[in-house]
Amino acid sequence: MTKALLSGNEAVAEGVRLARAQVVAAYPITPQTTIVEKLAEMIGERSLSAEFIPVESEHSAMAASIGASLAGARAFTATSSQGLALMHEMLHWASGQRVPVVMANVNRALAPPWNVWVDHTDSMAQRDTGWIQIYAETNEEVLATILQAYRVAEDPEVLLPTMVMLDAFVLSHTYMPVEIPSQEAVDQFLPSYRPVVRVEPGTMQLFGSFSPPDLAYMEFRHDMASAMQTAHRKLIQAGRDYARVLGGQPLGPIDEYRTEDAEVLIVALGSLAAAARDTVDEFRREGRKVGLARIRVFRPFPEEEIRALGSRVQSLVVVERAHSFGSGGPVATEVRSALLDIPSRPAVASYIAGLGGREVTPRHLRALVERAIRKDVPREAWVGVKEVIA
């Protein structure tokens, strides 16, 4: 175990190196680019024994990753924003083929207008593609999550691709101290990939041939739904095993902070949670019962955990960097849905904040929590929207 100062993108690359990925196919996009630059460097200097495929688009990056994984190799790719949107078709292909590809997505806003800063709309738009989705808060967590992602994705009871999210610039380009585990310990936590099925020449295998309504299509989808449910348990186990073998705190679907007797909970994803911790500390110093529930795993959605938390508090303040036009905040929608039928249902405030990288500070969050304490719980409100400059 060594400690190093790494950017979020370098932490991704270090995780991929430690995971001994065998095929890396990727296409450049800001702010993901330094991930593949670092991986290309590692492969070039042979500290990572993988093949690098410099594909001509993100769509092909995912197609090549699927092909490599079908052959039985551990595959990795990384993207962001427009690139993830271009991949959309192949995200369904990856989960449908049940290949345990792991991908880092640097959360960035979608154009137009052009904007390269943090925003979660890109990955929220992919929530129905059958991928496990994990959002990291720190660079150390980014590295640990890459390793846990492979472990869960490759589990024979799961076999679903996994997306690891990190916030543009706030994590991707910001340097933080990161504990780098030893290769020996990682190998113990994550042995080499043993596919249940892989392409075998000279056989009559079929990978994805057509299936009419009365055949197996619906059963394949049902199997994916079950695997996603199983992934919930496997993710908790992987977090515990990681802490046991490699150290640190066990990471689960929800990261709770000072929730023990909380009356108001901030609910956030990714690096927003770091600001929320400061807000919580400030309230606690004043003797006010405020806590944080950071949703780390968005797919499978941690419904039971949200219900358990929800039954203990008066209100939840969901602050998120995404919006589903014509519906609302995707996180708030799912939180409300999870809490719908619990006996003492708390109020859920929904705030859309920080789109396109607009800053969200502990001071902003403090104001939102104070509204909740005053029983002012908006169905949907946008934080810090200026008057449109015509």
Added chain:
Amino acid sequence: MAKLTIPSEEYQVGGHAACPGCGAALAMRYLLKGLGPQAVVVIPACCWAVIPGAMPGTCLRVSTVFSSFESTAAMASGLKAGLRQTGRGDVPVVGFAGDGGTADIGIQALSGAAERNEDFLYVCYDNEAYMNTGIQRSGSTPAFSWTTTTPHGLEKHTPKKDLPMILDAHHIPYIATLNPSFPEDFVAKATKAARFKGTRYLHVLADCPTGWKHDPSQMVEVGRLATLSHYWPLYEIDQGRLKITWSPSNPIPVEKYLRSQGRFKNVTPEEIAQIQQTVDERWHALQERASRDQKSPERIEVQSETPASSVPHSVHPVSETVIVHPNEPFPSR
């Protein structure tokens, strides 16, 4: 009588779901005879996504990976890298796509893979329209051909894309045109293509009686007319050097080929003249290039960039393969 050189082994067995007289079905059958049972085939959205039959049935005795419409070449690139990384780099990977999946929606992935000189064989079976979706025009539909989206009054006036020449501009080790009506030439080229490393491209004429509007029993003969008229010349580009592998001693007018199919029934004499001119010009260009290339054996140095990978792949020149000439074509009617 000369003995046929086509292997008797069958890797495509009976029970396929193609239309009667399907040229694409015959193309796959001959291709696999040339490649053998170890080939892994990548098939995108196209007629061949359906021809093997519904799961778990298949008429193919080879491992088959289905891919999205536009990603054949990318999927094949990753598959080959994965096979190398799992110690099976000698397994031949073959992409088998239609003309829409090659000339239109899949050209980006194909161009990218060819530029990287990825080690696989790409086969385009060209039935000159989107046949699986019901005969819509593609970038490979010839001028004046009827399709459901080029009906009378909305004819296509532009010629089809010249895919082999587009691939030639990528400097890949081997390119060839094939025609299932010339099976010996077909199988010899498939076998030869399998012996190269890097990206290889085979462009196959695939008659579609359903879309071309002729009696399915005439499939082999319509294919003959295509090459006898120089509409579908048979050539190969071996490491940059073009060679015509077979040509008729007395070419027939292209009108004979056009009149064999209902899709050209509305072409006017002026349009036929225009098509004939295009065919003649291309034939002369091919002849000139062939004559130039045969005189200058080092015309193109085929380079293979060593990828930043543990297993570099490169172009290994193969010794000259004797292309067996097909039997004398039967006389045109």
